Amino acid sequence: MMTRTGPSMVPSKSPLRLGLLGLGTVGQAVLALIEQHGAIYAARTGRSLEVTAVSARNRHRARRVDISVYRWYDDASALAMAEDVDVVIEVAGGVDAAYAVAEAALSAGKHWVTANKALLAEHGQALIALAHENHAMIGFEAAVCGAIPVVKTLREGLAANLVDDVQGIFNGTCNYIFTQMANGMGFEAALADATAKGYAEADPALDIGGVDAAHKTALMAALVSDGTVDFTAVSVEGITGVPDGISAQLAQHGYVLKLLGQCRLLAHGWAVWVYPAAVPQSHPLARIDGVVNAVAYHGNAADFGMLQGLGAGGAATASAVLSDVLDIAAGRGVIAGGLPNGSETTVVPVSERVGAYWVAVSDGGASLTAVLQNISAGLTNLGTALLVSEVREADLRDALNAQQYAGAWIRVEGV
Ligand SMILES: NC(=O)c1ccc[n+]([C@@H]2O[C@H](COP(=O)([O-])OP(=O)(O)OC[C@H]3O[C@@H](n4cnc5c(N)ncnc54)[C@H](OP(=O)(O)O)[C@@H]3O)[C@@H](O)[C@H]2O)c1
Structure with missing residues (x-):
């Protein structure tokens, strides 16, 4: 195969300096991509990327990438406020510690790029307000369905539309389990299989409880409803209560079981719901199997469309993280990630x-x-x-x- 050399423009601006919090699956993949393709990124944006500082819990843990070349911080908030950091990339996860670092970074006027949907779904409002105050950007493409460019699609590609429906498969672990259940496995065996293959976390509660899909659904709902979404109002049902054998019964009637997230405009507000649902076998979402994610949308002008791809994985998630970083490098970044800082979206209970x-x-x-x-x-x-x-x-x-x-x-x- 021919080696890609890419465009040959020499960057004229000062490097964009990155502080990386989190050196796990995603963090190491971010470093690896920058190492492999840094020259092409620089030529594409006119600005080179320079990782100036890194932080994680344990400095001495073995990593797949050499981190000795980067300045180490034990204290992630100190990294966030460091003079020579322009963008903080947070791929550590968790809510409370990450929130403190995000506050420190945005207050100091640094841009914030994150894969952390839990943090944004639960504390998004405060962080969005802080970003507006400090003219800082929040990048969260990686927080919604991994590598699928859903944030850009909803925020930019469909900017001229009133999007009234977004529905899809937002959690690969659950989709894998349902796919195996459709093949005849029981729930417990399918979960064990997902864990053995690395598709489920050691603690899969957030995935199988539907909360991970709900975090993503809430973020998409904020984008398409042009309002803020109170996460506690989102209706969340996971896949644990689905009886073994129901897949086979549904198949007899022409349906497939899927964990669906949806944001849909109704007469009196928005449905922001996550639940297992039966979908006709002829429906495009019925054919999304295994760990793949998919996002189907309807806009008043664009009509229907669907995106699909990898919702997780180190390189796939790093691809989305770096798409935000490269937007900032190229001067295309968006204040507060385009998330609204205003009126609250009315969320309709699922009982309606x-x-x-x-x-x-x-x-x-x-x-x-x-x-x-x-x-x-x-x-x-x-x-x-x-x-x-x-x-x-x-x-x-x-x-x-x-x-x-x-x-x-x-x-x-x-x-
Ligand atoms: N993995 C995926 O496919 C995927 C997909 C989409 C989104 N995400 C999101 O990306 C984020 C990272 O996921 P991951 O899979 O890369 O996680 P991971 O492999 O568990 O890595 C987490 C990293 O963060 C560090 N860390 C954790 N808590 C910390 C704290 N309180 N202070 C400092 N460092 C801390 C860990 O340090 P040590 O290494 O020293 O323990 C580790 O390097 C999460 O928000 C996750 O939801 C992941």
């Missing part, structure tokens, strides 16, 4: 969802049919399940509770 539901039945559904007919605009008997459409979720729950229904039911999307 009006849509379709698949309800398993053991007796042909005779007893439930009459009850559900009163509250739904349409009812189809599938034999071993009822497909109930155009029903308000709170009404469905009430009806099922009144019947002391103990079977499985699941929301249906994409019909």
